[in-house]
Amino acid sequence: MAEENANVVVEAKGLTKVFRDFWGRPKANAVNGIDFQVHQGEVFGLLGPNGSGKSTTIKMILGLLYPTRGSLSVFGKDPQDVETKNRIGYLPEETYLYKYLTAFETLDFFGALFGQEVSVRKERARQLLEMVGLAHAFNRPVGEFSKGMARRIGLAQALVNDPDLVILDEPTSGLDPIGCREVKDVIRLLASRGKTIILCSHLLADVQDVCDNLVVLYGGQIRASGNLSEILKEEDRTRVVTPTLSEQTVKELREWLAAKGIKQDVSIDHPVMDLEDFFLDVVNKARNQNASTAGAHAGGQVPEYLENKSGKTILETLTYHEEPKKAEAPIEPEQPKVDEEKLKKLADAQPKAEDPIAPIIEKTEEEAAKLKAANDKLAGKFGPK
Ligand SMILES: Nc1ncnc2c1ncn2[C@@H]1O[C@H](COP(=O)(O)OP(=O)(O)O)[C@@H](O)[C@H]1O
Ligand SMILES: [Mg+2]
Numbered sequence: 001m002a003e004e005n006a007n008v009v010v011e012a013k014g015l016t017k018v019f020r021d022f023w024g025r026p027k028a029n030a031v032n033g034i035d036f037q038v039h040q041g042e043v044f045g046l047l048g049p050n051g052s053g054k055s056t057t058i059k060m061i062l063g064l065l066y067p068t069r070g071s072l073s074v075f076g077k078d079p080q081d082v083e084t085k086n087r088i089g090y091l092p093e094e095t096y097l098y099k100y101l102t103a104f105e106t107l108d109f110f111g112a113l114f115g116q117e118v119s120v121r122k123e124r125a126r127q128l129l130e131m132v133g134l135a136h137a138f139n140r141p142v143g144e145f146s147k148g149m150a151r152r153i154g155l156a157q158a159l160v161n162d163p164d165l166v167i168l169d170e171p172t173s174g175l176d177p178i179g180c181r182e183v184k185d186v187i188r189l190l191a192s193r194g195k196t197i198i199l200c201s202h203l204l205a206d207v208q209d210v211c212d213n214l215v216v217l218y219g220g221q222i223r224a225s226g227n228l229s230e231i232l233k234e235e236d237r238t239r240v241v242t243p244t245l246s247e248q249t250v251k252e253l254r255e256w257l258a259a260k261g262i263k264q265d266v267s268i269d270h271p272v273m274d275l276e277d278f279f280l281d282v283v284n285k286a287r288n289q290n291a292s293t294a295g296a297h298a299g300g301q302v303p304e305y306l307e308n309k310s311g312k313t314i315l316e317t318l319t320y321h322e323e324p325k326k327a328e329a330p331i332e333p334e335q336p337k338v339d340e341e342k343l344k345k346l347a348d349a350q351p352k353a354e355d356p357i358a359p360i361i362e363k364t365e366e367e368a369a370k371l372k373a374a375n376d377k378l379a380g381k382f383g384p385k
Contacts, residue, residue: 099143
């Protein structure tokens with residue numbers, strides 16, 4: 001039994017969340033007695049229409065909400081456990097970004113929150129931005145990003161701490177088909193690296209492409225669950241796929257089947273290509289012909305950096321474990337490149353006469369000069385002789 005549970009990452013038993021109103025009266029049974037297990041290395045889909053309890057379930061896994069009843073364990077511990085939280089990466093439904101930080105600074109900031117060293121932060125930020133196709137936007141403020149770009153940086157941010165469990169709420173919303181495919185490839189790749197992924201999505205095609213197991217929620221309860229390919233398998237039908245058959249062969253095939261008593265519901269036709277595959281094929285062909293685009297830089301296939309032939313993949317580099325840091329590392333001289341132009345602009349900018357802040361600046365400058373004079377005087381008195 002213990003063996004069997006060794007690779008259980010998330011386990012919910014009778015998990016329930018009742019939201020109450022101001023008077024303590026139950027307002028919404030958001031999650032109503034659900035049981036499920038998420039195993040290590042799997043992509044687990046949490047499906048359901050709006051208001052079915054997906055986000056509430058996720059927030060309980062993240063330790064942001066307390067269950068009303070039932071039990072929930074993450075890595076065998078309470079979701080409130082700090083160590084547990086450090087092992088989780090989360091992409092919220094809406095990404096909240098500090099719009100004046102650049103893409104690099106955003107990732108650097110989150111890395112710092114996890115106590116990573118400057119050099120590690122810098123390297124990871126660079127690799128992650130490359131992985132999500134934002135290398136060209138390294139120094140751009142995220143406030144300027146399109147929805148798709150914001151989604152990409154959100155995904156990169158969710159991976160900054162090299163999490164063992166990645167929770168993605170609608171990761172492909174706002175992305176074009178190329179971006180969707182890339183995100184799905186990243187999800188599969190993470191799973192193949194032993195990461196566990198919980199995916200919430202309304203986009204059923206995305207779920208179908210990446211999930212191993214899923215639950216379908218409705219009204220806070222699980223209405224269906226299981227292994228995706230098993231759930232979707234049509235047990236009462238068989239499909240045979242071959243290279244194109246001649247008309248004569250098709251005729252003979254039908255006769256052969258008829259002789260076996262199979263006459264009804266036989267269809268022999270050409271399978272239809274996935275629209276996504278078709279679209280990516282068109283884009284790839286255009287790219288190979290060097291057609292110009294003002295759009296996203298990455299695209300089409302699995303990003304090359306994920307298929308590094310020469311050895312280590314980005315994720316392998318990212319998934320090395322460092323010693324947990326106790327104190328913040330001293331700031332090293334090596335810093336991200338300064339935007340000289342921006343700096344010059346700032347330095348050149350003179351406060352205008354009508355600028356309400358100008359008098360304050362002058363005043364503080366005056367005060368600063370006074371302070372400096374006093375300081376020099378003191379230094380003269382007490383400083384080294
Ligand atoms: N903070 C809250 N206070 C009261 N009711 C809430 C709160 N959060 C969610 N709910 C209710 O709980 C139900 C489930 O919501 P949610 O988990 O956000 O659904 P989903 O993510 O599947 O769309 C909804 O009926 C919603 O109105
Ligand atoms: Mg939601």
